[in-house]
Amino acid sequence: MDDVLATVVVGYLAKPEGEAALEAAIEETRRRGGRLLVLWATRETDGDVEALRARLAATGLPFDLHPPTGAEPADDLLAAAEANAASLLVFGLRRRSPVGKLILGSNAQRLLLDATCPVLTVTA
Template sequence: MTILVAVPESPEGRYALGAAAAEAKSCATDLVVINLGLRRLDESILPRDVELTVIERSGPQRGPADSVLEYVAQNPAISRLVIGMKRRTPVGKAVFGSVSQRLLLESPVPVLAVKPESAA
């Protein structure tokens, strides 16, 4: 059993990382962090109290949702996906695609979607 967290370069991504670390700790399992940003993940934000692996995305050739879904499909030990959400208007949802929405709908494993209090 492994927890996977998708971490974009955003406050929601940092919040999801914290929630995923707490989830991994409560389940006594390891954590895989997939960095959806195009820059290397700032290691100072990584939790120190859980066993973790960081996967760096290699460039923009694959979309972030594709990268996450492919990783889940190739790793049967993944038991849960944690993602950060932000508030969007109905027009924003219709006009702009949503990585979070796609992951919620297409993930073959349960998804824990978290939202920082300030994003409420």
């Protein structure tokens, strides 16, 4: 393996789909022997971020935790994946109604179509 660790980038929001994405990203990071880069959503409070930091530290994996830049979530994730030469991008998808399934959310669609690395989507 190279001296540079494989990077798994994950978008996190304290909701069921965000939790599922984080768990999948942790598992993939372990599998790849890499580091985890977590971008959390703006809804998180300082206490939530510290709890998330403690949770990530308990995994024993190398990780970085970054706030969003204020851009669209897809922009933040795509930029982070590209800047860190990510080996995988992970994000959660909400369950949708039958009609909603016909139209994938715009952020999810952008991530799936524009990512320069493999993408793993998870549901809660």
